[in-house]
Amino acid sequence: MSAPMQDAPNSIAIAEGRQRDLHARLRRAYLAWVDMYVSRGQWRVMTFCYLALLPVLVLFGYVRVLPTINAFILSVYKWELIDPIRPFVGLDNYWGLLEDENFLLALKNTLIFSPSVVVASTLLSLPLALFLARKGKLSVVYQTIYFLPVITPLVPVSIAWKWIYDYNYGLLNYGLSLVGLPAVAWLTDADIALWALVIMSVWKHLGQNLVFFLVGIRNIPSVYLEAAMIDGADAWQQFRYITLPLLRPILLFVVVTSTINAFTVFTQVYVMTLGSQAAPGQAVRVIALDIYYNAFQYLHMGYASAESVLLFIMVLAFTIIQFRLARSQKEGLDG
Amino acid sequence: MVRPEDDSGPVTRPTSLGRLLNGIGHIILAVGAIFMVLPILWMVSTSFKPPTEVSLWPPELIPSQPTWDNYTGIFDDAPFHVYFLNSVGYSLVATISVMVTSLLAGAIFGKYNFPGRVFLFMVIIATAIVPFEAYIIPLYIQIIDLDWVNTPQGIVLPTLFLSFGVFLLRQHVSSAIPTELLEAGRVDGASEWWILRRVITPLSAPALSAIGIFAFIQAWGAFFWPLIVANDQDLFNMELGLQIFQFRFSADYGKLMAGSVISTLPMLIAFLVLRRRIIESVALSGLKG
Numbered sequence: 001m002s003a004p005m006q007d008a009p010n011s012i013a014i015a016e017g018r019q020r021d022l023h024a025r026l027r028r029a030y031l032a033w034v035d036m037y038v039s040r041g042q043w044r045v046m047t048f049c050y051l052a053l054l055p056v057l058v059l060f061g062y063v064r065v066l067p068t069i070n071a072f073i074l075s076v077y078k079w080e081l082i083d084p085i086r087p088f089v090g091l092d093n094y095w096g097l098l099e100d101e102n103f104l105l106a107l108k109n110t111l112i113f114s115p116s117v118v119v120a121s122t123l124l125s126l127p128l129a130l131f132l133a134r135k136g137k138l139s140v141v142y143q144t145i146y147f148l149p150v151i152t153p154l155v156p157v158s159i160a161w162k163w164i165y166d167y168n169y170g171l172l173n174y175g176l177s178l179v180g181l182p183a184v185a186w187l188t189d190a191d192i193a194l195w196a197l198v199i200m201s202v203w204k205h206l207g208q209n210l211v212f213f214l215v216g217i218r219n220i221p222s223v224y225l226e227a228a229m230i231d232g233a234d235a236w237q238q239f240r241y242i243t244l245p246l247l248r249p250i251l252l253f254v255v256v257t258s259t260i261n262a263f264t265v266f267t268q269v270y271v272m273t274l275g276s277q278a279a280p281g282q283a284v285r286v287i288a289l290d291i292y293y294n295a296f297q298y299l300h301m302g303y304a305s306a307e308s309v310l311l312f313i314m315v316l317a318f319t320i321i322q323f324r325l326a327r328s329q330k331e332g333l334d335g
Numbered sequence: 336m337v338r339p340e341d342d343s344g345p346v347t348r349p350t351s352l353g354r355l356l357n358g359i360g361h362i363i364l365a366v367g368a369i370f371m372v373l374p375i376l377w378m379v380s381t382s383f384k385p386p387t388e389v390s391l392w393p394p395e396l397i398p399s400q401p402t403w404d405n406y407t408g409i410f411d412d413a414p415f416h417v418y419f420l421n422s423v424g425y426s427l428v429a430t431i432s433v434m435v436t437s438l439l440a441g442a443i444f445g446k447y448n449f450p451g452r453v454f455l456f457m458v459i460i461a462t463a464i465v466p467f468e469a470y471i472i473p474l475y476i477q478i479i480d481l482d483w484v485n486t487p488q489g490i491v492l493p494t495l496f497l498s499f500g501v502f503l504l505r506q507h508v509s510s511a512i513p514t515e516l517l518e519a520g521r522v523d524g525a526s527e528w529w530i531l532r533r534v535i536t537p538l539s540a541p542a543l544s545a546i547g548i549f550a551f552i553q554a555w556g557a558f559f560w561p562l563i564v565a566n567d568q569d570l571f572n573m574e575l576g577l578q579i580f581q582f583r584f585s586a587d588y589g590k591l592m593a594g595s596v597i598s599t600l601p602m603l604i605a606f607l608v609l610r611r612r613i614i615e616s617v618a619l620s621g622l623k624g
Contacts (some may be wrong), residue, residue, distance in 0.1 A: 048527040049449040057497050058453065064462050072471030081476075128367065131360045143533040145368045147614055148375060151602045153556035155574040156595030159581050160378040163588050168391040171377055173464050203374065211618045235353075264466040267558045274582050288468045288559075295472045296563050312469035319464055332488065 044295060075309045079302030086302070093306035105282060106290035109194055110283040114262035116198045118255060118268060121206050126251075128206075129213030130179050130239070138182060143214070154204070161200045162187065165272075190283035197284055200268055205261065209254050216250030217243065252326040256319055256324035263315050287311050378599070382406070382592035389589045406453035406481035409580070418567060422555055422598070423577060425487070425572055428533035429494035429554035434497050435545045441542075442535045446517060447584045456505070463498035467559070475563055485566045493533025500546040503619055506536060545616035548609065552617075555602065573598040 031043065075093055097103045128146070132139045150159065164171045165186035171184040186196040204297045220243060228238050244251075266288035273284055287307065295304035376396065381389060383401040409415050442457050465545075474493060475484075483489030512535060520530045536543075558574040565571055573581070577594050606613055 012442035045447065045527055046449050048445045049443050049452075052439045053443050053455070056436045056496070056501070060459060060462075060498075061571060062477070063493050063496060064465070064470070064498070065458065067470035068465050070476070073468050074473055074476075124367075128364065129550060131364065142368060143363055144610060145371050147617075148603075148606070149371060149550060151606045151613060152375060152599045153574060153602060155556075155558055155577050156378065156598045157374060159577065159591050159595055160374050160381075162581075163381065163592070164374055164377060169392060169394065171373070171394055174392070174394050185505065203371065207371070208617060211614055215618050233379070252490065260464065260466060266467045268564075270558075271578060271581070274578075279395070290475060291468055291472075292559075295475075301472050301476065308472060309468040312465055315466055315469075318424060 018103070023098075028263050050084060057303075065264075071312070073307050074305035077203060077302045078304075079221035081299035081301050089302070093303045096303065097306055102282075102285060102293075103290055106285045107289045108288045109285055110263060111192060113198060113265065114259060115199075117201045117205070117262045117265075118196075118258045120198065121202045121209050121258060122251075122254060124202070125206050125254075126213055129185075129210050129217055130243070132210070133217040143210070143306065145314070146210050149204045150207040150211075152233075154267040155271055157204065158200070158268040162272050165196055181236055187278065190280050192334075193272075194284040195281065197265075197269060197272065200272075201262065201265065204268070209258060212250055212254050213247070216247050220246045238245070248326060251323055256322050259318050260315050263311065265316070266292065337392060375599070378592050378595050381588055382596045384589050386587075386589055405589040406597075409590045411592045412590065413576060413580050414568065415573075415576060415597065418573045419573045419597065420575075420599075421570060422572040423622075425491050425557070426551050426554040429493050430547045430551045432491075432495040433497045433500050433550035434543050435547050437504045438536060438539060439531075440501040441539070442508050442531055445505040445508030446499065446512065446514065446535070458500055459498050460521070463502070465491070471563070480566060484564055485570060489564045489571075490561050490570060491554075493560055494550070494557060497546070497550055500550065504539060504542055505547060505614030507539055511542075512538050523546075525560060525571070545612060545619060548605075548613055549603075549616040549619075552602065552613070 072212060076088060076090055078089045078092070082119050128142075132142055163169075167173065167185045167188060168182060170186070176183060184192060187193050224242050224246070225238055228242050233241065265286055268287050269284050269286050270292070273280075273289070288311070291304050291307050291311070294300045294307060346516075380396050380398060382405050383403075384391075384398040385400055385404065388395070388398055388400065440459070478484055478489045478492070481489070483492070516534055516538075517530055519532055529564050539598065555572075556574060557572065558578070561572050561575045562572075562578070565575060568576075573594075577591070577598060580594060581591050582593075
């Protein structure tokens with residue numbers, strides 16, 4: 001211990017000197033770099049910008065960017081959570097998925113579920129919004145009621161719907177019996193369970209689309225409609241040639257966001273496939289559920305990552321297609 | 336909510352066909368409204384039913400012998416008060432964090448020019464469309480590396496930041512706050528931090544509160560992530576507690592509905608009080624995450 005102690009002060013002094021030197025050089029380099037962009041008087045503002053952004057960027061990088069990049073990397077490894085050996089397997093996980101019956105079923109179910117929810121909730125909410133766009137006390141009451149499902153948390157309403165769907169005591173079958181229809185095994189019949197989930201999901205998201213459309217409709221300047229009326233356009237023509245074209249951005253937005261939501265449906269499916277009176281797991285297997293099972297039940301992290309990359313690509317492709325469609329329609333309209 | 340002139344559209348004399356359509360519209364609206372509230376009413380009504388009435392046929396909406404037993408019973412079966420307080424805690428932390436990060440980033444992206452601004456903002460917007468399910472596995476592995484599995488910080492981590500919050504606040508700051516105001520502060524010798532705190536923050540209050548409400552609703556309903564990360568019952572939020580509870584006692588719908596009402600009630604009360612703000616915040620959001 002004594003020998004290093006003797007020359008310690010000296011080396012500390014040297015180290016400190018080096019550090020000071022380094023700091024001064026870094027500072028000069030930084031200022032020179034800043035000078036390339038802004039006048040010297042403004043460097044304080046820039047420092048402020050980066051300092052204020054720092055916590056946000058660190059958080060964002062850590063919880064969004066890093067895991068997104070890692071999903072792609074993980075997907076080309078055979079990465080079992082409990083196995084320390086994680087060999088590179090190239091695209092094997094992806095080829096495996098294409099032969100995986102569970103995945104193909106989940107894909108098929110998702111591709112049925114998603115458009116059904118999007119089309120139904122859009123076609124139901126648009127006319128409602130047109131009707132509610134006129135002001136009045138009743139309109140506010142209806143808006144409130146239709147919006148209620150949107151703010152209620154998903155787990156409790158999924159449990160409530162499970163009870164409503166019950167074959168023997170469920171409210172829905174009681175309703176059917178009132179109008180003389182036979183009881184339906186909403187959640188336990190494999191052919192129907194997916195549609196039961198579609199109904200529940202439409203119920204949950206209808207109000208949100210309604211509000212988006214209301215905002216869009218109310219933003220349409222009333223002079224346009226007045227002009228059309230003066231020209232003798234009837235209600236349908238007004239809708240077809242004025243409201244609908246001007247509503248197109250909102251319509252696109254609604255379709256894109258509800259598609260993304262529907263592609264990634266998880267909670268209601270998970271809740272309604274567990275426990276007694278539940279849906280048969282296979283009948284309603286969707287992609288997010290399959291990812292959950294592969295990753296967090298069987299711990300195939302790499303394999304499940306390949307699946308989530310495919311999910312992401314599907315969502316991305318869908319978004320791009322929808323934006324393209326909207327743009328070409330717009331160009332067609334203008335030209 | 337809407338200025339009077341917005342809907343003072345052209346006035347026409349209602350034709351008989353118009354009146355008929357109007358009537359049909361009202362009927363459809365009313366039927367739809369019943370369809371919308373019925374599941375929630377059913378949840379509330381079942382929560383007050385004694386076990387004998389829960390599976391009564393034909394079902395009755397109003398329990399003939401309403402009871403609080405389900406509400407006291409679920410607290411005996413599971414520590415629902417712990418779940419409830421956890422939900423409150425996680426949601427408040429998420430709300431505060433989202434408001435702070437949205438304000439910082441929104442103000443900087445909205446009113447300041449610096450190298451990398453466009454690039455960084457583009458990255459934030461571009462990643463906003465990546466669904467949570469697509470990066471949940473690597474995120475979970477990161478949480479394992481941090482040794483944060485089954486910890487409160489692990490549970491709240493993904494809720495601390497909302498791309499939409501940054502986006503919304505940037506829009507607000509760049510369009511609703513005049514740059515001259517910031518310049519005036521600088522002329523008076525105020526520091527940028529002072530301007531951020533004393534000028535931008537108060538003027539962003541409406542947008543910030545909308546973001547806060549949205550973040551709270553999101554965090555309150557969180558399920559997928561807590562399901563993976565929380566193993567310990569003491570860390571469950573309401574949603575997870577309810578799900579585990581329904582898995583264990585799936586036949587006990589009276590109690591399940593009581594728990595569901597407890598989880599829904601704060602949202603319902605908040606909604607009835609802040610109706611306009613909440614609708615606005617959701618209308619503004621669209622893109623989640």
